[in-house]
Amino acid sequence: MSSKINGQVSPHSCSHLLQFRRRNGPDSFRALQDCLRVKPPGGRASIRRDPAEVPCCQACGESGSNRLYACVTCAAVSCHAPQLTSHAAAHAQSMSPGHEIAVDVDRAELFCCECRDQVYDQGFDAAFVLAQNTATTTTGSTLMQYSAEPGNLRKRRRVDYRHWSPDSRECVTMTNLSTPLYDSTNSSDVPWGLRGLNNLGNTCFMNSVLQALLHTPLLRNYFLSDRHNRYHCQQKNVANNDGKNGRLCLACDVDAMFSAVFSGDRTPYSPAKFLYSWWQHAANLASYEQQDAHEFFISMLHRIHEKEEKDQGKPHSQGSGDCCIAHRVFSGILRSDVMCMACGFTSTTYDPCIDFPLDLEPNRGGSAKSSSTKSHNSCNVEAERISLNKDCSISTLKGCLERFTRPERLGSDQKFFCQKCQVRQECLKQMSIRKLPLVSCFHIKRFEHSSIRKMSRKVDGHLQFPFSLDMAPYLSSSILRSRFGHRIFPFDGDEQDAPNDLSSEFELFAVVTHTGRLDAGHYVTYLRFSNQWYKCDDAWITQVSENIVRAAQGYMMFYVQKMLCYRASEK
């Protein structure tokens, strides 16, 4: 009886609900649709025959403290207190059979008074979501704006992983055309490819990010399997006669670096050629000054993407995941819902993203957030801070993600133009993740630039991060589901071929940390190889214990999907 809808197992229907449906046919809940009342901002739903009705129990007149249920057969409202008397259950028994199913008047959820449990009905939930959408928008449909058409929404067929091993002819070709690594016996037990990077003058910001990228499984496999061959790429560029600019290819330098790092040579490597190339790409950053590691990361991925785009001659929307290796690995899609507080009109936008910027301090995140809290009660901000400190004295990555996806009331200074009201209104904004990247990079905003005070500062607080992370609660599908209550209904992000829950499970493999002050600090990367951690401090690589990593001040965290799904490529 239990069936699977969009990866969600729907619970067993109780026999009373089945009987009710059988008696009343497909339109069992038609009458309820007219009683559904939705409060515009936030869209919480309730059941009232008349908008001003104050429901109270028919048996005892109770209207305050207990749950109230309306019988879906005769509309009688009864109270239900689990421990004490239940007039709802009494009603079901006295009118039996046929009066077991009732609807919670304040939640618009179904309940079986005989089984004394919540029940779920797909038809009811579908009708409910439809009615709620119509109620909030009145125009009949939620208007969607696509700032970037998410290209990955096209359905892709999943394919099975097929193991490949070379046949004898291919073996011969491989031995003839490749140079064997000089020390393939690998005497030390240091993982393959772990090599220090020399500091070329305040370049620890670059080295730390490069270490993380060099050991990103998907990038490593891409470059080591010769998918971007620098010799081939150069030949192609000469043939195309692109001129000076066309010859620059950052991916070629990355390819060269991969070859050098995985050559087996253990002496520290100097990424001088790479640095020089990057300077040519980003002229404004070409100096021996300390730079921001995150800025470098973004700039580097952007250059790789740009080149690819130029070569293919057609612009790809970022986030589609079909363009360059950088975006295939790191890009995801964010969904942002802005709901007008006056009419409930919701405008949805999808934006590609390369990483997730997270605020470290709860009260500092958005000025709007704290100001809205202030408007409620000025002393409460302080109280909230105290209670937060009491409950979780240390901030966690999960806490940051929760704040990232929590609905945020935009203050009066950030009014939003509502398309329906045709004026600027106060609104509620909520972010969620529409599509997860294969590798999620979390950027903790430790450097704060205040334009008002014309100064910058570093946020030094410690952040706990798990080695294994489930991203499911932050997905659009989960966020929407919690907005609509407990329903069985396909929401955004529930694709029919949606991979199982495993694809939201992530595993930590690199942490870029920052120590010191804003203007004079040092970046160090910690890398994980089969549960053993290594500290990469420029040229020096040392094995460290897990606790050192946990205590470090994380600036960028790199997580990779635990289970990668193979999908048929469109090419």
Add this chain to the structure above:
Amino acid sequence: MELQDLQESVNIKMIQSGEKERLKDLLRERLAECGWEDEMRALCRGFMRNKVTNSVKLDDLINEITPKGKETVPDNVKAELLQRIRSFIAYAV
């Protein structure tokens, strides 16, 4: 006027003026902010996990969690709501 009648009339006034809904929303917001909601969710999960059978009824869950939930509402949240209710009564009566 009897105390019960007074309570009932205030209750009805609160519902009709929409203040009750506003209070409910405020309470929900506060409980989410202070982590109480997450705590309750964790308690529910724990309760379900400890059950051998796979069928925990909503009633069982409410019976089990309600007392703990009432105990752990932070004092400052209670104080804020009380303040709001007081000022409503002062305004309405």
